[in-house]
Amino acid sequence: MLRGQVRETIALKVNEIYPSIQGEGLLIGLPAVFIRLQGCNLRCPWCDQPSALSFSEGGTSFEVEQILDKVSEYKIRHVVITGGEPFAQEGLATLVKELVQRGYSVQIETNGTLWQEGLEKLENLHITCSPKWSAHWFVHPKILQNAKELKFVVDDVLSIEVLLKAQFRNFLEEGKVVLQPEGNKAVFFKKALELQRDLSELGFSVRVLPQLHKLLGLP
Ligand SMILES: C[S@@+](CC[C@H](N)C(=O)[O-])C[C@H]1O[C@@H](n2cnc3c(N)ncnc32)[C@H](O)[C@@H]1O
Ligand SMILES: Nc1nc2[nH]cc(C(=O)O)c2c(=O)[nH]1
Ligand code: SF4
Numbered sequence: 001m002l003r004g005q006v007r008e009t010i011a012l013k014v015n016e017i018y019p020s021i022q023g024e025g026l027l028i029g030l031p032a033v034f035i036r037l038q039g040c041n042l043r044c045p046w047c048d049q050p051s052a053l054s055f056s057e058g059g060t061s062f063e064v065e066q067i068l069d070k071v072s073e074y075k076i077r078h079v080v081i082t083g084g085e086p087f088a089q090e091g092l093a094t095l096v097k098e099l100v101q102r103g104y105s106v107q108i109e110t111n112g113t114l115w116q117e118g119l120e121k122l123e124n125l126h127i128t129c130s131p132k133w134s135a136h137w138f139v140h141p142k143i144l145q146n147a148k149e150l151k152f153v154v155d156d157v158l159s160i161e162v163l164l165k166a167q168f169r170n171f172l173e174e175g176k177v178v179l180q181p182e183g184n185k186a187v188f189f190k191k192a193l194e195l196q197r198d199l200s201e202l203g204f205s206v207r208v209l210p211q212l213h214k215l216l217g218l219p
């Protein structure tokens, strides 16, 4: 099928597209265009993007071509696809491949429960996986094989036992784990630093990082 034909038939439900800086995780501080997709398969109690969770309400359907045009309006070469849960939109893989083909570096923010074929070992794709209690800490095997970092929200529930789970061990060993205090709250910064200390006593070093955009008053 001709490339143009594939793009015409694929549309995604978009909540918002906007420029900002990457406020979270190992790529923190990078200028980025955010593509926030609509709809999530989970419901985390403290989710800070409630308007992006419903599949039936909110969001606007855009063809891949239209999304690419919108992104090209910004002179920013890093694109963060988030949500909601991006992997819940079946056009994600096509969108990512089109962006990579155009020379963008692409990052996906995901809860890790879902996968789409065609995204294995893709150059210039950085998958950030944030495992969730609301999914009983399940992470799809293909996400574990392809993610570049794990980002855990530090709340009342997160424990060192979760962080030491076998499925997360090589991320710990490779220093690819970020602890992100829920809502930048002082109580969870304190807990994150305690977890970091306990992990370092076991020989693992993890990063404690804020949601920087919230401190800077950026979206
Ligand atoms: C809104 S989610 C969207 C992407 C995907 N559904 C996920 O959970 O990774 C983006 C990131 O924000 C984090 N997050 C959501 N609400 C938060 C909060 N109240 N405090 C800190 N991080 C939060 C998530 O854990 C995730 O890393
Ligand atoms: N500036 C900024 N950085 C972010 N990194 C991940 C975000 C998200 O909601 O996925 C996010 C966000 O909402 N804003
Ligand atoms: S998985 Fe992500 S978007 Fe979905 S409810 Fe949890 S934090 Fe929000």
Ligand SMILES: [Mg+2]
Pocket (backbone or CB within 6 Å): 048, 049
């Ligand atoms: Mg956000």
